[in-house]
Amino acid sequence: MTHPPSAHDAPWWRHAVIYQVYPRSFADATGDGVGDLPGITSRLPYLAGLGVDAVWISPFYRSPMADAGYDVADYRDVDPVFGTLEDADALLQRAHDLGIRVIVDLVPNHTSDEHAWFEQALAAAPGSAERERYVFRDGRGDGSEPPNNWKSIFGGIAWTRVIEPDGTPGQWYLHLFDSKQPDLNWRNPEVVEEFHDILRFWLDRGVDGFRVDVAHSLVKDAALPDWEARAVMAGADDEPVVHGDLGPMWDQEEVHEIYRGWREVLDSYNPEGDPQRDRILCAEAWLPTQERTMAYVRPDEMHQAFNFHYLQAPWRAADQQRIVETSLEAAEAVGAPTTWVLSNHDVVRHASRLGLPVGQPRPNGIAAGDPQPNAVLGLRRARAATAMMLALPGSAYLYNGEELGLPDHTALPAHVRADPAFHRTQGEETGRDGCRVPMPWVAGEPSFGFGAPDDVDTWLPQPLLYGSLSADRQEGVAGSTLELYRTLLRLRREHDLGVGGLEWLTALEGMPLPEGVVAFTNAREDGPVVTVLTNFGEVPVVLPEGREVLVASGRLHRDGDGRRTLHQDCTVWLG
Structure with missing residues (x-):
């Protein structure tokens, strides 16, 4: 399969690298143990230095916080725990000054019961x-x-x-979620118009787009028929999807008309049609097939949808290559870019997830009594996975802290857990708290520089391991995960990999590649070729002499003849 290149001047969102900030856990400017908008603003230069194109901020609206802000009481205000509307305006201004676009979360399936x-x-x-x-x-x-x-x-x-x-x-x-999150009736025109007005409120303040929470859930089967299975979003491995059908509460056809209306609102903010001024929509839609996911990104609906099939692909060469192929094919069929993502606020971080046995179901959280990930193996694979992901054409999403190689906190005690899934199941479901722990910035400071003083607890406790992974410990250190990310993002931009064409390789300069290797080239028609190899297998790959190593996710070795070799769980980019 060959994936053709996109135009060099393609719209920004077709190739952007977007960094997710979970505001409770990014940076605390007020010292109360909870991250906030001024904290995010203070760290925007760090994100500019990392090399991202945009930041997506999880909900910061006024909320009683029954589900960490995904229970919204007022969509047009900032919760005091995060700051004020003026703080939101200051964040937008500072981000735009630094050349960073801002995407905000929108939660349309339900409100708070305090709305x-x-x-x-x-x-x-x-x-x-x-x-x-x-x-x-x-x-x-x-x-x-x-x-x-x-x-x-x-x-x-x-x-x-x-x-x-x-x-x-x-x-x-x-309430498909917590009892404090009542579902809206999207067949009511008043609800439709209310959200058009909410979109305009934030677009008028300068936001560049919206990530749409559980975008496939808004409309339910009008008859509300019984459904024997549990209502799961595809990807929740605890129960299988029945015959590919998620149930009458998901993916109803009428939902697409809602997003056509939203797209009209967003397009009205770019009447000249300048592709660099597009305001965008990105769907969080856990669906059984990529084709059903791509139905949300047809030309008159959303711009992007998260590629959760890629996130969940097993760490095996055949699975990884297949999911990249099918992702590109499904996106091209509707004229959309694909997206790539490995971690977010709802899943075990990939530095931990990839340290578990290959092929086992993805856990919804890891508790102290569960089998623990192999931390060294997980980080090695996570670095290799990220290096492969950032070489793929399309748009990529990063989750705050993954650039430091942060693992999940897998030993959180029950009394500190906040995820409603943990409490509503009496602890049977561990939940998502482990991936939401506050960021470590400075190893020698209280709360590792997150902002909470010694006498204030962070809203979730940080593991001691985070000190050794803090940003200041990795800054300027050759081979650190932070510097690896910076290099990958710089090279991705320099070589226009986000708009490049992909071609699979089975041999390298005439030499067949061993089984267990994923290899491809990425190039623009008028640009240099970047060759990317990820070795999933046990047989080392001999790299050709004379080819420049642009970046490698781990140390390259030498064989008995002095030739450079790529070992298992490592990715290399060759110029």
Whole structure:
């Protein structure tokens, strides 16, 4: 398979490297143990030096924080724990001054139960306009049973019964997630128009795009039929998808009309059609096939969708090559770029995940009593995986701290855990706290320079290991993970790899490659060729003499004849 190159002046989002900031855990400017917007602003020069094109910031809206901000009480305000609207404006200005675009999270499936709309719904009568903004239904039988048997993603049933204004038990409301996250009714035009206005509010302030939380969940089957399986987002390995069908709560056809409306709003902010001024939408849509995922990025809908199939691909050569091929094919079929991602705030960090046995299901968190990752192996593979990923054409997403090689915190005690999935399942599901631990910046400072003083606990405790991985310990150190990322991002930009054409290799300068090697070239039509090799196998690959080593994820070796060799779990870029 050959993937053709894109135009050199392609829209920025087709090849951007976008860095996710989890605001609670990036930098704390106020010393209360929780990260905030001024903290992010203070560290933007670091991101500029890293070489990223854009930053995506997880929710910072006003919220009671039942699900770390994914339960929004006011979409047009900043929660005091993170700062103020003025702080958001200052962050946007500073980022743009540094040449960094800003993407913000939008959570449209549900609000907080403390949102004004939901409070109005509780105070209103069944059948009222206020309740029509959400999914309220009468219970079964005498009303004491839920309207259907749907289960929450976070455990337990997906319905909660309310107490009516007269004090009697009444209707039930749907919440695919926590009971404090009631689902909106997207068949209601008032909901549609409200979110158009929310988009405009943030676009007017200068944001460059939106990452859309569980983008495939907004519309449910109108009949709300029973569904025997648990409502899972594809990729949750604890239960299989039934015959490729996620269930009546996901991926309904009407959702696409919603995003066509959103795209019209965003396009209206770039009337000249300048591709470098595009405001973008990126879908978080866990779906069984790449073809279904790509339906969200047709020309009149979203610009990007996360490639979770790539994130979950086993660490085997055949699996990795297959997923890259199918990703590029599915994206090209709709004229979109593909995206590449290895870690985010919802999954075990890839420095830990890749230290587990190959082929086992992806865990939703790792607890102290679970089998522990091989830290050395995990980091070696993580560096190799990132080096391969950043050589692929398309757009790439990084998660804060992966450039330091941070592993998950796998020994968090139960009493500090905050993920509602942990609490709603009584600890049966470990949850996502381990990948959300605050960043280490300076090894010798309290909270490793995160910003909390000695007498204040960070919102999640940091493992002692993070001190040795702090940014100051890696700054300027040859071979450190931080310097590897900086080099990869610099070379990616210099060689225009994000818009390059990809061609697979089975031989290198006439010599067949051993089994277990993924090899390809990436080049523009008028540019130099970069050859990329990742060795998944046990047989070392002899590298041709005379070829420049642009970067390697690990140390290259010499064989008995003095030839350079690429060993297992290592990636190299050759000029």
